[in-house]
Amino acid sequence: MMNWPTTFMEPESLRQRLAAMSILDVILCSEDWLRRYQYNPRWDEDAALASVRNGAGDEIYIVFTPEGVIVKGFDHESGMSPYAREDGEIWPGIYEQTPSSLLDRLNDEALGKEDVTFCLWRESGDQVWRCGEIDFKGLDDGSRFLLGMIYEAPQDYVDWAEDYYDMKLPVDIVAQVYKGEPVSEEMILALNPERDVRIALKEIYEIGK
Structure with a gap:
């Protein structure tokens, strides 16, 4: 295995950021299937699940467990997609060196384990993110594009959401x-005056558990 080659957030910062973006999407959009960000702190008995989906077939699933964190991404246009390969198999090296305790968390059918173009992980106690040793053959795995959807700064989320939801947002509230x-x-009404506050607060409560 090797260290993930680019800088990525610390696990707890990542979890907090994904939860925050999920809460914001709840406020801005009443239809969960239209939201880009989802966070479920009670996905499994001892695991939380976050997802980022752009509605165009590209997605990330992030599972937070006592053993660590695993991130699985799928860029449907990547030449490393199983659908772009003659044999239809997962690109060599993506999963082979992934710790089984983390990889097994992707077995849930809803996570589409076979739909993958990159995977990184951070075992509990690790100081760095890791990934498998891969010969990319000059292809793009989509990780820069997809992980770039996890906005570290409030203004970056605002820039995306104003375009996606076609509304102006107060960056201070975000x-x-x-x-x-x-x-x-x-805060809810400042972000989205049309939102049913009672329903939004109920969903936000579930995210914050």
Whole structure:
């Protein structure tokens, strides 16, 4: 195996960021199937699941477990996709060196384990993210594109969401959610005056468990 070649967030920062973006999507969009970001802290008895999906067939699943964190990404246009290969197999090296305790978490049918163009992981106690040793043959695995959808700064989320949801957003309120501050009715209405506050707060409560 090898160290992941680019800088990526620490696991807890990653979890907090994904939860925050999921909360914001709940506020901005009442239809969960239209949201890009989802976070379920009770996905399994001892694991949380986050997902990022752009609606065009590209997706990331991130599972947070006591053993560590595993990230599986799929860029449907990548030449490393199983669908782009004559044999239809997963690109060599993506999973072979992944710790079984983390890889087994992807066996849930809903996660589409076979639909993968990159995978990285961080075992509990590790100081760096790791990945398999792969011969890319000059191809792009889509990781830069997909991981770039996890916005570290509130302004970056605002820039995306204003275009996607076609609405103006107060960056100061988005920053409060990013900081993990409790979401109030006033914050919800400042972000989306049309949102049913009661329903939104119920969903937000589930994310924050």
